[in-house]
Amino acid sequence: MCSFPELKDRKFLVADTGSAVGQELVEQLTGLGAYVVVIGDPNGSPLQSISAFKESKCYISFDIYDNSETESNFHLINEKFGLFNGFVYCAGIGGVRPLSMTKYSFMHEMMNANVYSFVEMARCLAKRNCFSDGGSMVAISSVSSIKGLKSKIAYSASKSALDATVRCIAAELSPRRIRVNSIMKGAVSSDLNKDYIQSNIKLGEEDDLKRQLLGIIEPSEIADCIVFLLSDSSKKITGTSILLDGGYVL
Amino acid sequence: MTDKNDFTGKQVLISGAAAGIGRETAVMLSKLGCRLILIDIDKDGLADTVSNLFGTGHSFNIIDLGNLESIEPAFKGIVDKHGPFDGFVHCAGIRCRRPIAMITPSILSEVLKVNFGSFIELTRCIIRRNNFNEGLSIVGVSSISSQRGGVSVTAYAASKAAMDCAVRCLAKELGSKSIRLNTVVPAQIETRAYVDFLKMTGGAEDITLTRQYLGLGEPLDVANLIVFLLSDKSKFITGSSIPVDGGFLSS
Numbered sequence: 001m002c003s004f005p006e007l008k009d010r011k012f013l014v015a016d017t018g019s020a021v022g023q024e025l026v027e028q029l030t031g032l033g034a035y036v037v038v039i040g041d042p043n044g045s046p047l048q049s050i051s052a053f054k055e056s057k058c059y060i061s062f063d064i065y066d067n068s069e070t071e072s073n074f075h076l077i078n079e080k081f082g083l084f085n086g087f088v089y090c091a092g093i094g095g096v097r098p099l100s101m102t103k104y105s106f107m108h109e110m111m112n113a114n115v116y117s118f119v120e121m122a123r124c125l126a127k128r129n130c131f132s133d134g135g136s137m138v139a140i141s142s143v144s145s146i147k148g149l150k151s152k153i154a155y156s157a158s159k160s161a162l163d164a165t166v167r168c169i170a171a172e173l174s175p176r177r178i179r180v181n182s183i184m185k186g187a188v189s190s191d192l193n194k195d196y197i198q199s200n201i202k203l204g205e206e207d208d209l210k211r212q213l214l215g216i217i218e219p220s221e222i223a224d225c226i227v228f229l230l231s232d233s234s235k236k237i238t239g240t241s242i243l244l245d246g247g248y249v250l
Numbered sequence: 251m252t253d254k255n256d257f258t259g260k261q262v263l264i265s266g267a268a269a270g271i272g273r274e275t276a277v278m279l280s281k282l283g284c285r286l287i288l289i290d291i292d293k294d295g296l297a298d299t300v301s302n303l304f305g306t307g308h309s310f311n312i313i314d315l316g317n318l319e320s321i322e323p324a325f326k327g328i329v330d331k332h333g334p335f336d337g338f339v340h341c342a343g344i345r346c347r348r349p350i351a352m353i354t355p356s357i358l359s360e361v362l363k364v365n366f367g368s369f370i371e372l373t374r375c376i377i378r379r380n381n382f383n384e385g386l387s388i389v390g391v392s393s394i395s396s397q398r399g400g401v402s403v404t405a406y407a408a409s410k411a412a413m414d415c416a417v418r419c420l421a422k423e424l425g426s427k428s429i430r431l432n433t434v435v436p437a438q439i440e441t442r443a444y445v446d447f448l449k450m451t452g453g454a455e456d457i458t459l460t461r462q463y464l465g466l467g468e469p470l471d472v473a474n475l476i477v478f479l480l481s482d483k484s485k486f487i488t489g490s491s492i493p494v495d496g497g498f499l500s501s
Contacts, residue, residue: 042415151346170500171497171500177464213421213425214428214485215488224254224484225484227485229480233478236494239469239499240493241493243487243489243490244487246425246486250488
């Protein structure tokens with residue numbers, strides 16, 4: 001495991017709606033000489049207006065949670081950019097609601113953004129001319145996947161489901177040596193001001209943060225782990241959900 | 251951005267460095283500028299590892315980790331001479347394949363002593379004040395058998411499960427000192443021990459591999475994960491047991 005020279009000139013697709021982790025990841029990957037296409041960026045350009053790479057990174061805006069459009073969008077992306085070596089799903093939504101308010105529509109919205117969109121993208125990408133054999137897919141999950149917390153029914157269920165899809169897709173794509181893993185992250189500094197974390201704190205769970213023994217995670221730490229999973233250094237790691245939680249679940 | 255993969259000026263202790271995963275990890279770390287203190291009971295193997303290392307200043311010690319009482323004085327000698335550590339990798343261990351009828355108390359205690367007892371004893375020595383630098387990372391080499399049932403591996407599996415459990419407890423206990431502990435969980439890896447195992451089974455097909463989708467691993471694959479866990483790239487990962495198993499545990 002040196003400084004991942006093999007990532008130079010490789011192409012990565014990142015689904016991200018402007019998160020700090022996504023931004024840090026793009027910086028690290030382009031810093032290593034890779035090319036990155038970010039989809040779902042609110043400040044990106046419309047897909048139709050893009051023609052291949054002008055520089056090492058390219059931001060495209062379209063609604064990545066509208067799964068009826070994903071296949072045609074990915075078709076266009078494939079025409080413009082060709083084969084990808086890696087895919088990172090940094091997108092997804094959070095949300096805190098007690099059981100009494102966890103209606104079907106809320107559940108569905110959460111599952112759609114955190115699971116269905118990932119599976120639909122993986123499905124479209126897994127076609128042979130879209131994704132390179134030996135490539136790597138990484139999804140951002142959460143410690144909520146394996147923990148019980150008040151008012152996190154929908155979120156936890158969606159992250160558990162995401163990790164389950166990772167295991168199954170890993171098994172299915174293994175003949176092509178495509179690896180699929182997720183990172184179960186704890187509390188990240190860039191998320192702390194988000195509404196759903198704040199309302200969690202109001203629900204009396206501020207002590208929850210203290211359970212993260214090593215403090216609050218920086219977005220760069222998550223990006224470090226993603227890059228490791230994208231690199232050849234992890235070429236025998238698949239179907240795994242790695243805890244990156246500063247000791248939270250202990 | 252500082253290079254989190256640069257181990258220049260860092261010192262790492264590796265037990266069981268005479269072969270396989272321990273040797274591969276030592277070689278990789280030495281390429282990254284790390285100074286290594288290697289321990290094993292196999293003198294020739296250890297000398298062979300040292301001859302493969304890059305850089306200078308490495309040293310090795312012959313220690314019988316089965317003799318737990320001898321570890322503390324030996325460690326004291328090492329730390330007096332070489333100074334504090336930034337990392338510790340516990341690769342030492344003995345394989346044991348015996349049906350329950352043959353797991354006598356002495357066999358069980360021997361396996362637990364070498365594989366697990368020495369891990370605790372070395373960790374106990376290294377986490378004393380002045381024996382480690384800030385950001386100490388400890389990595390144990392566990393096994394998929396710690397998490398799944400295997401025929402005739404009761405003693406071995408128990409020793410590895412004990413280590414997984416210990417890193418969870420110690421990660422919590424030592425978190426306030428910013429000491430991290432994790433284990434790596436390899437499936438079948440092409441090491442000397444694995445080749446011996448195949449010989450023992452008379453060339454029968456290893457059924458584990460049917461669920462290890464990505465095929466037999468190499469020591470290098472495990473070393474990559476160990477080095478990641480030793481580095482500052484994994485600063486928030488502690489108390490974890492991370493598989494490097496080609497999909498086995500998820501299948």
